Amino acid sequence: MKRQTGIFFYILGLYVVLQFAWWGFHLIELTEELKRNSSDVSKRVIMIIGEGLVFFSILIFGLWKIRSSIKKELQLSERQNNFLLSVTHELKTPLAANKLYLQTIQKRNLDEEKRKSLMEKAIQENERLEGMIENILNASRLENNALKPHKEDTNITHLFEQLAERFHKRNQQELLSLDLEKDVNAKVDVFFLETIINNLLENALKYGGSNGNIELYLFRKADHLIFGVKDQGPGIPKEEIKEVFEKFYRSGNEDTRQQKGSGLGLFIVAELVRIHQGKVSCKENTPRGANFEITL
Structure with a gap:
């Protein structure tokens, strides 16, 4: 985006310089014409006024375009800062929890059942940490076009x-x-599909699945494979639907948000679906919540 804005700015600047030079040339000619003959002066004046209006319109459009680009850059920069703050906190949380679990096991004479319970919690925190790191790595790979689909026959159900x-x-x-059609087979990239579903499920859990109202569905329609995840959370405002798949975007107010997250999950989903030559959409769920539907 920065490169595009810079190129557009230089083109606009060059156009302004050339336009002023052109006007200067016409004004000199017009001055000479006034000395000799005034019959064509009105036509030349109309031409210059017309060019001036076109120039003014292009200049206004260019300034608006540059302003929009700068605004997007500022929003992206703010999201990146929020991402760094959020991911730093989320990476520290499982590390601190694991340290506490291991210190408890080391310093206290616990029975086998309590030791096993603490070890299971430590493993869960480690898996959570692995998931966050994997999302960060996947986002980087996607931006560098380092992920290519390797499709194989798979029982999706x-x-x-x-x-x-x-x-x-x-x-x-x-x-x-689960609402899964039986024995649905298709040629897909298993890693892509697992990553897509895991991110959709984690997103549903964060924003509305604590009451167990998450649904994973799958069915065939003609030659297409349709699947998705529904939740009964607060849903997504219509004005934000187009932005939810952008990198670092998180719904809601940053100052009052309580849900954890990095803003990478839905971005990864959208990019993997695109690489897999599919479509992803965000719809309203009934009676409430969101429905993220994918068509391959």
Whole structure:
């Protein structure tokens, strides 16, 4: 964006200089013409006024375009700063928790059941940390075009059932309901699909799944594979729907937001779907919440 803005600015600047030089040339000619003959003066004046109006319109458009680009750059910079603050906190939290669990095990004479419980919590925090780091790495790979799909024949229904089981185990409670068409097979990149579903499920859990109202669905429609995740959270305002798939974007007010997150999950989802030559959309759920639907 910065490069495009710079190029546009230089082109606009060059046009302004050339236009003033052109006007200067015409004014000199017009002065000479007044000395000799005034019959064509009115035509030349109309031509100069017309060119002036065109120049003024282009100049106003250019200034508006530059202002919009600067505004986008400032918004991106603010999101990057928020991302750094958020991800720093989220990386420190599991590290601090793991340190506490290990110190408790080391310093206290615990029975086997309590030791096992603390070890399981430490493993969960470690998996959470791995997930955050993987998202950061995936975002970087996507921006550098380093991820290419490797499609293979896959039983999508079975894959989604496995992902749901892992999700329940990770959160230690039944939060997810399944609406999956049986034995749906397709040629897909398994890593892409797992990453997409995991990010959608984590997003649904953050914004509205604490009551167990998350649904993972899958069905075929003609030659297309349609799947997605529904939640019954607060939903997404219509004016924000176009922005939710942008990098670092997080819904809501930054000063009052309580949900954790880096603003990378839905960006990764959108990019992986695009590389897989599919479409992703955000719809309203019934009776409330959001529905992220993907078509491949």
